Amino acid sequence: MQIFKFGGASVKDADGIKNLAKVLETTGYDNTLVVISAMGKTTNKMEMVIECYFDNKPELPNAIHDVIKYHDDILLDLFETNRHQVFVAVKILFDELNAFFKSNKSPDYNYVYDQIIGYGELISTTIVSHYLNEIGLNNNWIDVREFIKTDNYYRHSNVNWEATQSNISSHLDTSVLNITQGFLGSDANNFTTTLGREGSDYTAAIFAYCLNANSVTIWKDVPGVLNADPRYFENAQLIHQISYREAIELAFYGASVIHPKTLQPLQRKEIPLYVKSFLNAKGAGTCVSKGETLDPEIPCFIVKxxxxxxxxxxxxxxxxxxDNISDIFSLLHLYKMKVHVIQNSAISFSVCIENLYDNLEKLLQHLKAKFKVTCHNNVNLYTIRHYNEIVVNELEKDKTVLLKQLAQGTVQIVTK
Structure with missing residues (x-):
């Protein structure tokens, strides 16, 4: 088996979907499972739908219509007639979405988020599957929620590996081209769960692990893993080879090209991960596997x-x-803060966090009962692996450095 994962940028429009088909034709698609994300910026649009549902219900119909129109435009570009059965299939999914809004009684934001957000993936895979069948690439559309089982930690669910392995081993027909969704799973009550943003990479790794796949390929709009995000750094360079350990280090510090949870199951079975460009299917890309730590050996930059x-x-x-540090971490856990850097001295403690669940004010009020608290919002965290003095000085130029921490091979700098 080979596992392919295509992100939202690869299927953002009709041309992208046609290109996906060309990639499959170029690489071959025997014994292949394809994991696909929501199209373009659909996840952001769905988050706007959720925001309207909770805070601005009069705008909810318009927010949903925006999502419908985006997908309708793609459908009309792909299919010659709007009487094609794919239009019915997509309409059924939007009807399900609207039915949820009418029937839901839960005030739990995280539960509601997971029930709504996944329609982006369900719709994108439905469209891609029908298009591939239309052009002769026969495939089987599968609902990933029937295979990947999780707990009910909504928005960041944990995989039930035993149940997931059993489902995939027993019910997946590996003799055909399968199309499925990234990011999603379901809990013991069959409510939809999600694996965290960018969790589609993780979905590919889960299937690879359970199927003992030969490889996983993540198709992106970059030629492979770069040593820096080209949106923030000039002259980013392609890395040809990364060891699992180094890739896990980069993912831990927030390298966005590989999801932090993706690499562990692949490493356990030594399944190589390739990151390639969907614009150049024959390009070598980057290989993450056993072997050389980093080729070429250059500094790697990560910014959050x-x-x-x-x-x-x-x-x-x-x-x-x-005892104080234990109390602090208990509060960080209580308010679900993602910790990226800690630094302490005899009478001070600093922590750089990500406020994923919008609990910052509650946390600060709790901390102020026991500590003098200084808070800097909207700061940037830079991490450099394999740094040298020249690149550190260049990074710090024209910035206010609030915190700096050096470790073997890694420097982390918080700036305003």
Whole structure:
């Protein structure tokens, strides 16, 4: 088996879907499972739908219509008549979405988020599957929620590996081309769950692990894994080979090209991961596998925007010891903060976090009961792997450095 994953940029319009078909024809699609994300910026549009549902119900119909029109335009570009059965299939999905809004009684934002957000993937795969069948690439559309089972930690669910392995081994026909959704799963009650943003890569790795696949290929709009995000850094270079360990380090620090949870199941079975460009299907791309740590050996830059830096000091100038640090981490866990950097001295403690669940004000109020608190919002966290003094000095130029931490092979800098 080979597992392909196509992200939203690869299927953002009709031309992208046609190109996906060309990639399959170029590479071959025997014994292949294809994981596909929502089209273009659909996930962002669906998040706007969710926002309207909770905070601005009069605008909800318009937000849904925006999503419908976007997909209708793609359908009309792909199919010669609007009487094609794909139009009915897509309409059924939008009808399901509207029915959920009318019947839902839960006020739980995270539960509602997961029930709504996945329609982007369900619709995109429905369209792609019908188009491939239309041009003679016969395939089987499968609902990933019937295969990947998780707990009910909505928006960041954990995989039930035993149930997932059993489902995939027992019910997936590997003799045909399969098309399925990334990002999604379902819990024990069959409610939709999600694996976290960018979780489609993880979906591909889950299937690869359970199928003992030969390889996973992530098709992107870049030639492979670059040493820096070209949106923020000039002269980004292609990395040809990365070891699992190095890739996991990069993912841990936030490299966006590979989802942090994707690599562990692949490493356990030594399944190579390729990152290639869907604009150049024959390009070598990047291989993540056993072997050389990094080729070429160059600094790798990672930036995380819109972070929050909290600095704490004791109110009575007493030491911040194990009991204080334990209390701090209990609160960070309670309010579901994603921690990226910590730094402490005798009487101070600093932490750079990501406020994923919008609980920052609650956290700060809790901390102020015991500590003097300084908070910097909208800071940027830069991480450089395999750094040298020249690249660090260049990065710090014209920036206010709020925190800097050096470790073997890695420097992290928080700037305003």
């Amino acid at each position: 925007k819109n972070q929050t830096l909290i600095s704490l000091s004791s109110l009575d100038f007493s030491y911040i010891m194990e």
